[in-house]
Amino acid sequence: MYDYFLSGKDSYPADHAACEKLVEVVPDALAVIEAQRAFSLAAVDRLADRHGVRQFLDFGCGLPTWINTHQVAQRASSASRVVYVDRDPMVVAHGRALMDEDGRTAVVQGDLLDGGALIGTPRVAGLLDFGQPVAVMMASVLHCVPDAEQPGAAVGDLLDHLADGSFLVLSQWVSEDAGLRERVARVMNCSTAGAWGQVRTSAEVDRFFSGLVLDEPGLGDVSMWPRDTGRSYADTSGLLEYGGVGRVVR
Numbered sequence: 001m002y003d004y005f006l007s008g009k010d011s012y013p014a015d016h017a018a019c020e021k022l023v024e025v026v027p028d029a030l031a032v033i034e035a036q037r038a039f040s041l042a043a044v045d046r047l048a049d050r051h052g053v054r055q056f057l058d059f060g061c062g063l064p065t066w067i068n069t070h071q072v073a074q075r076a077s078s079a080s081r082v083v084y085v086d087r088d089p090m091v092v093a094h095g096r097a098l099m100d101e102d103g104r105t106a107v108v109q110g111d112l113l114d115g116g117a118l119i120g121t122p123r124v125a126g127l128l129d130f131g132q133p134v135a136v137m138m139a140s141v142l143h144c145v146p147d148a149e150q151p152g153a154a155v156g157d158l159l160d161h162l163a164d165g166s167f168l169v170l171s172q173w174v175s176e177d178a179g180l181r182e183r184v185a186r187v188m189n190c191s192t193a194g195a196w197g198q199v200r201t202s203a204e205v206d207r208f209f210s211g212l213v214l215d216e217p218g219l220g221d222v223s224m225w226p227r228d229t230g231r232s233y234a235d236t237s238g239l240l241e242y243g244g245v246g247r248v249v250r
Contacts, residue, residue: 018191039222048076060141115158164250171243212246
């Protein structure tokens with residue numbers, strides 16, 4: 001669905017139909033997704049350029065698009081290393097075929113719910129040194145995980161394995177309108193055969209950043225981040241991509 005929204009070429013008629021159903025409920029769905037993509041890449045650029053981060057672990061990476069985490073990170077430093085993680089074997093197969101795994105970039109199958117164990121696997125540990133700062137990317141992925149699967153505990157466990165000076169980049173769909181949250185859930189559960197999580201409130205997303213030091217401008221609608229001006233989509237469809245960047249301090 002993301003590939004279709006972002007004008008990619010790796011999608012199917014079922015994806016197109018699902019996107020059309022989502023737009024009926026959230027007319028600004030494309031704008032929200034574009035805002036998330038811009039936020040994610042801007043965060044990588046800031047962490048690599050301003051904070052000197054050279055290691056990135058990107059969960060729920062999805063299919064490669066025209067520009068990806070490793071391209072932005074390696075533009076700042078050719079020494080940057082990136083591991084992409086997705087639980088969908090088809091996505092992993094496509095990612096490996098479409099991206100050049102050159103010793104600095106890898107695509108692995110895994111789940112953020114098992115992130116603490118995943119980072120000890122040879123494929124990941126062979127590329128990333130968790131004794132040094134790592135930026136963990138969870139952009140637009142946690143709304144695919146319901147509370148019943150305890151994503152907060154999984155995020156906390158993963159953060160416990162990170163070194164001082166590491167970062168969490170996290171965003172997901174948020175609405176303060178309970179009715180809209182339910183309508184989006186119905187559409188997405190139908191489109192994904194139940195493989196869906198939930199739209200959360202901003203307060204629920206704030207908890208994922210517990211104990212972290214927030215990078216400016218803090219938590220909020222990512223269509224406003226990191227620009228000084230921009231359009232907020234919260235006042236139109238009622239759904240927005242909400243999140244931010246937090247630093248691990250030991």
